[in-house]
Amino acid sequence: MTATAFSPATRCPLPLDEVLDTARYAEGTVFDLSGPMIAGPVVLDEVVPARAPWSARLATGQVLTIVDVGGNQSGDCLLFNADDTDERYSVPDTLAWQGNAYVRTGTVLRSTLGEPLATVVGNEVDRQDTIGGACSKESNTLRYGHHTLTEHACRDNFLAEGSRYGLGVRDLVSNLNWFMNVPVEADGALGIVDGISGPGRRVAFRADKDILVLVSNCPQLNNPCNEFNPTPLRMIVTDPGAER
């Protein structure tokens, strides 16, 4: 295990020593827990086990750093206005406003009203995806065959975690895929290909209003969105504006 030091306060719903035991993952798995991209008092520090959902409410100005602990682990992500979840992340508004199909540092993550929900303030991979959508048990049957219906999927993670907030299928929209690589070729060919992230790479975004963040640590077993080896993610919320 090559994990760097983490805060004793780091929380995990499963025993952390087991979640971070690389021997439990594919051969050659390397972990790097890294740390927050934006300095400030740590509000929350959690490790999301492979295949699990996660959620948190961020107050305006707080920054969420997501650490790709094992490398090339897609973190599917939806954002909602915490006070009015009818306003939620909008891929088309985000893309049309910036005139670019990829998410990078400086990208404003806009809502269905066209308003800023969050801004990407740090990014350690060339480009982040928001056009590939989430995997689902249902779409897996199209992509890979009906033998995959029983496999767990991001849509189920979103529904399970969203149900804690009264959210359901009507609230699922196109999402972000942190650390996933989806090129679009000149003829429009598009697909999930080998990742461009690595152990310890990070992305960070600042809440521009109070937001609810839903994340699915992608359990997909049929494409390279997690190198066919689902691994943990680390979520660190810092509050750069808070008094020390």
Next chain:
Amino acid sequence: MTAITQEHHTATVLSARDDARGQTGRRAEAMPYLPASSSPYVPAGVDPDRLVWAETVAGGNYTHRVVARGTHLRLDDVEGTGCAHLLLFNALEPGERLNVADTMKIPWQAYLGAGHPLLSGDGRVLATVLADDSGHHDGFCGSLSDAAARAKYGASAPQSASPSGRALFTLAAAKHGLTPRDLPPSVSFFQGVRVDADGTLTFTGSAGPGRSVELVAELPLLVLIATSPHPLDPRPGYINGPLRVHAWRGEPTTAGDPRWDATPEIHRAYLNTADYLTARGL
């Protein structure tokens, strides 16, 4: 206002009734044609008696309809200035609706064209693109949000001169008991976008006047259409011309059709759709 009042005789109920009835038979450039078989613009090769929906939709407006499985839906960009934003729902369970990400990812193709399935998030085909002589469509940019319409045109409300696509979809959805919660990203037809290698979204505009797209409903569908400029349209004015909509009774995609097993992904999507309908007794 005085001048208009003087044109009407509405002082009593009977005169007001006569005044209102006096409008009978008037025509407008944008209007529905009832019965649909009376459309002045029946598409070539279509038996007028099979038409179930015929309408010219003004720019900055919307239309909506529940149609049966097998219905063919044709959209015509009359002047080459139209932009038709489309949302589709399973009319039986509207929680099942267009999923733009799956619509691009599962066929391994971002650009819409003939043969492309419009997929729901439930692994089924809502509609298939049957014919397309435009090729200028978009699944990336959706329709104008209120903030985008205000930033570009100064106003976004339905009663303004520059309604946002979102505001128009909100009204269309409300007429079927749906709310903004029910509005996912949409696709649009007749104004194109291409993605460069670095991700830059380039607006390619219209393919010219008189272009059309034809879809077939693979499930009973709620169809919502909003007409408003494409979000990347660089022209300063709110330019959005009329859209012609025709729908007629036809056949959905079934086994034996070349579309049925055009690719492994599409084949399984049609299988899932048929499986769902069979269980429902449809």
